[in-house]
Amino acid sequence: MTNQELHDQMVAAMKAKDKVRLSIIRQVMAEVKNVEVNERRDATEEDVNSMIKRLIKQTNETLEMSRKAGNNQERTDTLEEQVKILESLLPAQLSGDALVELIERTIAEVGATTRKDMGKVMGALNKATGGNFDKAAAAKEVGARLS
Structure with a gap:
């Protein structure tokens, strides 16, 4: 705003x-x-x-x-x-399918493969959205994708 x-x-x-x-x-x-x-x-x-x-x-x-x-x-x-x-x-937070899509792109861009890379992914998501996303849902989704 x-x-x-x-x-x-x-x-x-x-x-x-x-x-x-x-x-x-x-x-x-x-x-x-x-x-x-x-x-x-x-x-x-x-x-x-x-x-x-x-x-x-x-x-x-x-x-x-x-x-x-x-x-x-x-x-x-x-x-x-x-x-x-x-x-x-505040502007509407990014969530749902749009968030999942952004997570997939970010994981690919960062080259994350393990849970150790979760911080890099979350940092990149934060930078891409200006912190305007559902952090709990994102962390759960990123954790599920990285093993």
Whole structure:
């Protein structure tokens, strides 16, 4: 997602009076602004997606702690909604047949033959997709193909 797309999402959330979505988008925009100020450069689409992924991770950790505490269901529900909103901001993850096809091509390109080559394959997949794939499913598929 580009910075402009993020801004458009914020405007749409304002018009829809969606306070939760607006709050999350503002949080992402603040993180992106920090990158721009601290590194003195414009944020790239990769930077924006990286910020969103980091916020998803942080929110999931908070959500897990909230579930363990088990004392505030309203907070847990809000955190779950925030994770869904953040995930909707990311491009769709590569999975299913498209992922299997990419795995087959990558194994051939890397020349992987044993499980020792799994790291090379996963690294190449990460580079090819920008980390935007179902890593657990990919690891299982790569492990099955390499013996």
